[in-house]
Amino acid sequence: MKKYASLILFALLLNGCDDGDLTVDTIDFDDTTITSQTCDPLTNNLIYRLKPQESLLIQLPDDKIINDQTIKDQPLVYDIDNSLYRVVYRAYDGTVATANICGAIPPTSPKVTEEWQATAGQIVIISQQNTDNTATDGSSKITGYTHNIAFRNITFLKPSGPQVEEEFNFGNFVTAYTSPSTIYTNPVQQCSNTKQIYNFNTTSALTIDNIDPLLIVNEITPTDKPRTGLINATTNKVLLRSYINGTLTQSYFCGSTIPSSPAVNETWIAQNGSEGQSGIIQVTTTKVLNTYTHNIVLKSVKLVKGNSSFNLATNYILGNLEVTVAP
Structure with missing residues (x-):
């Protein structure tokens, strides 16, 4: 059982x-x-x-x-x-x-x-x-x-x-996500036709469009008295663009038409400046022989795309623009 x-x-x-x-x-x-x-x-x-x-x-x-x-x-x-x-x-x-x-x-x-x-x-x-x-x-x-x-x-x-x-x-x-590179080792350039200021690497470019002509003047600035201007949507418009499908070179800039390659991937726009606080373009000019060197610094700049944003360094050095004049 x-x-x-x-x-x-x-x-x-x-x-x-x-x-x-x-x-x-x-x-x-x-x-x-x-x-x-x-x-x-x-x-x-x-x-x-x-x-x-x-x-x-x-x-x-x-x-x-x-x-x-x-x-x-x-x-x-x-x-x-x-x-x-x-x-x-x-x-x-x-x-x-x-x-x-x-x-x-x-x-x-x-x-x-x-x-x-x-x-x-x-x-x-x-x-x-x-x-x-x-x-x-x-x-x-x-x-x-x-x-x-x-x-x-x-x-x-x-x-x-x-x-x-x-x-x-x-x-x-x-x-x-990877933020666009803002490290540039080339000297700053300026287009003779549009007066656009730019610096670039192989994948991105930072430009100042319609820059105030009073900022780039072939005159030495006094010590500790740089020229300054505020970023805004018309004058001194600062843009950061990243590129795909090609390598960015000097030939991309200053032409009468924008090349199709490389293609713009993203465009970041600098926020409008506020006097003494943010969004400031600072230019210090020195001279050696017949060459003026314009050192361009962007101070407290925020870049915006859509609803996203990130900051450049508080004192971001865009680089030196060298202008040689006739003796």
């Missing part, structure tokens, strides 16, 4: 064992240690979060995660249409990894045991720039952007029927 009782107990234990399938009633990805990741856009354009046996996937066009800060109370909002803008939850019968999400040919194991397709609702994105302010010269640089992604009034079509969540936080997704 004891033998039969033992067999029955063993059979009950076998039937009660977990077969690996995950039964899910609600989605919970609130754990801040679960990081958001992205697949290679060339393979599978997804942003995803993983738990041991669960995944939460977002698919949207690759230009909708924008490297710029969003304005307060004005997030980016995209309507879920289960086509271009998709949200999918999946549960698995084993441990899931990146290869299961991003592979061109996903592995056969673990298997999806449950899938919820989002059929309605909105994807809401609030973006914030990540800034490095540790430089001792007063400069700052943008190192990336943190995009908080949430869902509003999202409807999941579950096997048991639709389920609506008014507010659902997906989490933070971080994108990398």
Whole structure:
């Protein structure tokens, strides 16, 4: 009798064992240690979060995660249409990894045991720039952007029927960014036709357009009395541009038409100056023989693009403009 009782107990234990399938009633990805990741856009354009046996996937066009800060109370909002803008939850019968999400040919194991397709609702994105302010010269640089992604009034079509969540936080997704280089080893140049002041390297250029002619004068400035002018949107307009698809050279500047290569990637505009405080152009002029040297310094300049910004060094030396005159 004891033998039969033992067999029955063993059979009950076998039937009660977990077969690996995950039964899910609600989605919970609130754990801040679960990081958001992205697949290679060339393979599978997804942003995803993983738990041991669960995944939460977002698919949207690759230009909708924008490297710029969003304005307060004005997030980016995209309507879920289960086509271009998709949200999918999946549960698995084993441990899931990146290869299961991003592979061109996903592995056969673990298997999806449950899938919820989002059929309605909105994807809401609030973006914030990540800034490095540790430089001792007063400069700052943008190192990336943190995009908080949430869902509003999202409807999941579950096997048991639709389920609506008014507010659902997906989490933070971080994108990398490199601020344009502002290190120039060339001498400053000035176009003879437009009078544009510029300096450049192979990937970026900093220019002063429509510079006040009273700033560049072939006269020695008194000691500790440089010429100064304020940056603004018309006179003394300071721009920082980065370039792609080619190498920036001297021949790019001062022509009657702007070359198509390299192409402008980004344009950062200096904030208007404030007397004695910020956005100041300072020029000190010296002379050796027949050559005047105009040392150009930009003081407390903030560069802005969209809703993002970073600072040049408090006393940023653009460089020397040398002008040789006839004896």
